[in-house]
Amino acid sequence: MAEIRRVCVTGAGGYVASWLVKLLLSKGFIVHGTVRDPGEKMPSNERLFKADLLDIGSLSAAISGCEGVFHVACPVPSKDLQDPEVEMVRPAVEGTLNVLKACSEAVRRVVLVSSCSAVYVNPSWPFDKLMDDNSWSDKELCREKQFWYEFAKTVSEEKAVEHCKSFGPDLVVLCPSLVIGPRLQSTINATSQQFIEFFKGNRISIFGSHILFLVDVRDVSEALLLVYEKPEARGRYICNSINIETRKFCDKLKKLYPNFPYPIITNEELPYHIFSSEKLLQLGWKQRPLKDSIQESVEDLLNKSILSTN
Template sequence: MAAASGVVCVTGAGGFMASWVVKLLLNNGYSVHGTLRDPSDESKNAHLKKLENASQNLQLFKADLLDYSSLASAIAGCQGVFHVASPVPASKVPNPEEEVVKPAVDGTLNVLKACAEAKVRRAVVVSSRAAVRVNPSWPKGRVMDENCWSDKEYCRNIEYWYALSKTLAESEALDFGEKNGLDVVTVCPCLVIGPMLQSTVNASSVTLINLLKGARETTENKTHHIVDVRDVASALLLLYEKPEAPGRIVEVDDDEAPLSSEKLQKLGWRFRPLEESLRDSVEYYEAAGLLE
C-alpha cells in the first residue's frame, strides 16, 4: 500500500468526522475527492475550502449515496476510499426501515460497487460501536472485540434502527469485499468527541454539549466510551496505509473498557488522553457560543 500519496475519496466530506479525515489527508500529501449533497452550500462546506492545501488538492463532488452514478464519478481515478457518510436520525422517523436502514445499506453497497469498478486498492468503511455492543447473548463481563456483532433481530425488536443500520451495512460491506475481491476494512468508533471543523453541530457533539449544559433534569448513570475525532482520523489513515490491517476494527480510547481496540493499537495507533479531548472540546464549544 503506497503511503502519503495518490488520490482518495471521502464520502460525506463536510461532516464532523469526515472533515478531520479530509484535513489529515491533505496534510499528508493526498489529493482528495470529497462527496457532498450540495457542494454549493457555503454555510455547510466553506470550512473545507479553508483547509491547508485544499485549493490545490481538494475537489468536491455532488453525490448522493443512493445515486450510484454520482458516486462512481467521484470515485473514478481514486486509489482508495474512506466511506464516512451515513444517515444519523436526529429523532424518530415515520418509516425507519426506508429512511435509516435502507439508505445505510444500499448507500454502502453503492460506494463499494463504485470502488470495485474503479479498482481501488482499499476501501475503509466507518461503522459504529452500535454494530458491536447491542448483543444480549454476549457473555457478561467478556470484552467486546471484533468478534462481537450486534444482534440484528434484537435491534429490530427494540427499534434501535441506527444500530440495525450500521450492523447490516458493515456485514454487507465485508461480505461484498470477500465475494468481489475488494480489500475492505471496517472500523467501529465509539462516541466521537473533539473540536469541530464544520459549522453545524453533529449528533455526538450534541451529546457532550447537553451534558455540559445540564440540558436534562436527569441523566442516566452509565459509562460513555469516548474517542477523539482527531484520533479517529489518524486511525482511518493508518488502516488505509497499513497492508496488514485486518478486516474489522473496534476503536475505543480506554484500555479498561469492555470494548477492546487491541488490534488497532497493535498496528501502531495511539490515542490522546481523555482530559485533552474534553478540554479541547469544551474550549471549542465556549468559543463558538455553544454552551450559552
Template sequence: MVESTLEPAGLVGKPLPMDSPAPKVEALGEKDGGRKPVVCVTGAGGYVGSWLVKILLSEGYIVHGTVRDPDDKKNEHLKLQGNSCGKLQLFKADLLNYPEMSAAITGCEGVFHVASPLPAHAVHDPQKEVIDPAVTGTLNVVKASKENGIRRVVIVSSVAAVVVSPSLPKDSYDESCWSDLDHCKMMKKWYYVSKTMAESLAWEYAEENGLDLVTICPSLVLGPMLQPTVNVSSLVLIKLLKGEKDAVIYSGMVDVRDLCEALVLLFEKAEASGRYICSAHHLRASVLVEKLKGMYPKYNYPDQYIGFGHEVPLSSKKLQNLGWRFRPLEETLADSVQSLLKHGIVE
C-alpha cells in the first residue's frame, strides 16, 4: 500500500500540468460483437456513483461497484438497479485496502474512480479523514488498474484542484490551471489539498507506468438524488430552502446526470486525453437565490448566505469539443427540488 503525507516526494506547490496527447487506443465503449465491456465504479453507492451505475447499466455495461458494505440498506437502490438486468455486482472494498480494490477491478476493462471523502463537518484530523482516503485510495486504484491490465481509467477530480491559487487567470480557468498546494494548506482547505494531491500523483504514476488515464474536474454537482442519504453538494439547496444562513453557494454548477454522461463519454472516446473541466453554469450566489425564489416562492430563503467562487468562469470548451452537452439550469434546479420533496428532506 502506498502511504500519503502532506509533503509527498516530488510534489511541491504546483503539480505538473498533464494535458499531453494520450497513446492511440481503439474505441473503448464496445467489445467484439458490439457488446459493452465490464467496468468498475468506485464509490458506487454515492451521489455521483449511483447515477453513473444507472447510466452504465442502461447502456448495456456490466458493472463492478465498490461499496463499504454491500448489505447496508443504503445500497438497496443499487441492488434494485442491478436486479433489473443482472449486470451489477457489488464488492466490499475500502479505498485504503489494496487487495479489496484489486479484487473489484479484476476482470474489468475500464475503471471509473469516483469515491473520495467530502466532509460535511469540520475536519479534526485532515490526514486521516481526508488526505489518506483521497490520495492513497487513488494511488491504490491506479496501481491495481495497471496490474490488472485496465485499458482506461477515468478519475473524478474536482475544480478544487483547479481554482485555488494566488495568481488568478485573466479570462477563464482551463485545464492548464492547477490549485497551489501551499496556498490550500495555508488556508486549511483540506478537501482542495486532497483533490490536488490525488490528481497530480495519479498523473505522475500514469506517466511513469504507461497507464491510459483521463481526469475530469466538475464544479458544484446538483440534480436529483438516487441514494437515500443526503450528499454534501445537495446541502447547498437544502439550506437555502430551509432558510439557513450558513448556506454556501458556489459559482460553478453542473447537473449530476450531465457529469455522469461526460464520464461515459471520456471512457468511450478514443481521442479523449488529459484533464477536462466539467461545469455547465456560472452565476453569482444572489442570482441563484433569485432564480429559486421565482421558481419556488413559498420557501423562506435566508437574507444572508456565503457566496464562494470567482468572477473568472470555468471553461468546459475542451469537453464540449468532445461532444458533451448539458441541461438548462432551470431543469437541474427543478429536478433537484422535486427529489428533495420526494425524499421528505424538505416540505
C-alpha cells in the first residue's frame, strides 16, 4: 500500500497556491489548505482549515499531521497603505514565523514562497553580473523608497532563515518574479489587475518599469514541488523564466492581440539586472515558452469576460 503523504498549503485559495494545490492533489497528496473563510465543498483529499497567520493556534491545527508545509500566503494590499507596518510588514513577518513555530517535529521541510522583490532592490550589485540567490534587497533603501512589499518580503525571508537555523525545520525558499498565467481562483489578484490595466493603456506598479521579469504560475507550482521533493535542495532559488524590456513585451502583445489600447512606451535606454534561475534549472526545473504564457493569460481573461476587445 502506497504511503499517504500529507502537506499543508497556506493561503490555498490564492493565485499561486491554487495551482500548487491542484498539482499536489494530482500527485496523490492529501492537502490541508488554510483559508480565511472555508466555503465550498472540496475534493475528498483536500481539507480546508480556517486560519489566520497571526493566530498560531489555528495554524497548528491546519499543520497537524503534515510532513511538509508550503507557506504561500502573504498580504498584498491593493490600495495605498495607511500604516505599512500594521497592514503589510507585521502580518508578513509574524505570519511567517507563526507558520514555522506551528510546525511539529513531524514536518520534515517547509518551502517558503518569497519573491524576487527580496532580491532585486540591490544597487550595489553590478549590472554586468547575473543577479542570483546571493543578492538581497537593501532593507533601508526599501524603507526610504517606501517599497513596503519588497521590505516585508525581505524581512520575512531573513527572519525565517534565522529561525530555522536555530530551531528547524529544514527550510527551502523560492523567489518567483512577476507571475502570469491563467487563474483558478474566482477573484482578481494584484498581479492580474496590473496585467488588465496594461491592456487598458495604463502602466501601474511593476508594469511601469522599463524591464519585466516574468514566470508562469504553473511553472512556479512545479518549482515549489521540485524544491520540496529534492533532498539536495538547499537555500533560496530564483524562479524567473524571462527578462524582457517592457517595450518589447508590449510589442509581443500587439502582434498577438492588436485591438487593445496599449500604453505608449518609448525606448528607455536604461541599465537593468538580469535574473539567473540556473540553480533551479540544475535541479531539473522546466519552463513554458513566454508566448504560451501570454496567450493563456489573455484567453483566460477574455473567456471570463474580464477583458473585452470591444
